[in-house]
Amino acid sequence: MIRLHTFPASLKGTPNPSQFCAKLETALRLAGVQHEVWYEMDPSNGPKGKLPFIEMEGERIGDSTLILYRLKEKLGVDLDRGLDETEKAQSHMIQRLVEERLSWVLAYSRWIDDANWPVVRRALFGGMRFPLSVIVPSGARKSVRAALHAQGVERHSPEEIYDLGARDLSALSILLGEKDFFFGDKPTLADVSVFACLVNIIGPDLASPLKEAALGHDNLVRHTERMGELHAAKRQRRKIELTLAA
Numbered sequence: 001m002i003r004l005h006t007f008p009a010s011l012k013g014t015p016n017p018s019q020f021c022a023k024l025e026t027a028l029r030l031a032g033v034q035h036e037v038w039y040e041m042d043p044s045n046g047p048k049g050k051l052p053f054i055e056m057e058g059e060r061i062g063d064s065t066l067i068l069y070r071l072k073e074k075l076g077v078d079l080d081r082g083l084d085e086t087e088k089a090q091s092h093m094i095q096r097l098v099e100e101r102l103s104w105v106l107a108y109s110r111w112i113d114d115a116n117w118p119v120v121r122r123a124l125f126g127g128m129r130f131p132l133s134v135i136v137p138s139g140a141r142k143s144v145r146a147a148l149h150a151q152g153v154e155r156h157s158p159e160e161i162y163d164l165g166a167r168d169l170s171a172l173s174i175l176l177g178e179k180d181f182f183f184g185d186k187p188t189l190a191d192v193s194v195f196a197c198l199v200n201i202i203g204p205d206l207a208s209p210l211k212e213a214a215l216g217h218d219n220l221v222r223h224t225e226r227m228g229e230l231h232a233a234k235r236q237r238r239k240i241e242l243t244l245a246a
């Protein structure tokens, strides 16, 4: 059995406050991969110092993308099966846009934007006792700021950062068009990756220009709802199977 290590679902409105944890769990559910979920609070427990990671056959594997490559290699798990080579390349590029750029704008909106930080801080660190309740969140915020600075996003003005995010969202909206999913009537990895990011932008009760931009694209909102229903339905099915088997 694969053991998935993720953050707990601590932020109302999203299945997981980490888009990468949400991505991997959604991919496992959609592909019907049996797994058990272990909640972690400390990313440094992972082999790459980040969450999510999995344990499989005694090995700990980190990074949502590398994990999915490994599951394809070992178990034949492939949500992009059926796509032609051009579509596979497009799916790859959509994932990279969402995970290597839009994710940074999302992180900025939560961790650096003063309008949202108090809510995020309460959701992620609210259970801590003093003095950890002061030390841990401010240390975490400092390291996210340093990461955003090293990546480059944090060097821009807030207006520029949110404009970059809005342009990414417009591109995604145009690519999706009127289709149910990016490549037709079946969700692929591109849909999973976009859902995991968009549900984190739209779902939580956090206002930002990024959320406003996302809500301005009806097709992206409908896509997030559609994927959210699939995510929830797959969990119910798995629960019923477990109950019947018991």
Ligand SMILES: N[C@@H](CCC(=O)N[C@@H](CS)C(=O)NCC(=O)O)C(=O)O
Pocket: 017, 018, 019, 020, 021, 043, 049, 050, 051, 052, 062, 063, 064, 065
């Ligand atoms: N490329 C990684 C990104 C994972 C990632 O950035 N995880 C964040 C949570 S969203 C994390 O664990 N950060 C802790 C840290 O950087 O110290 C993946 O796809 O899994």
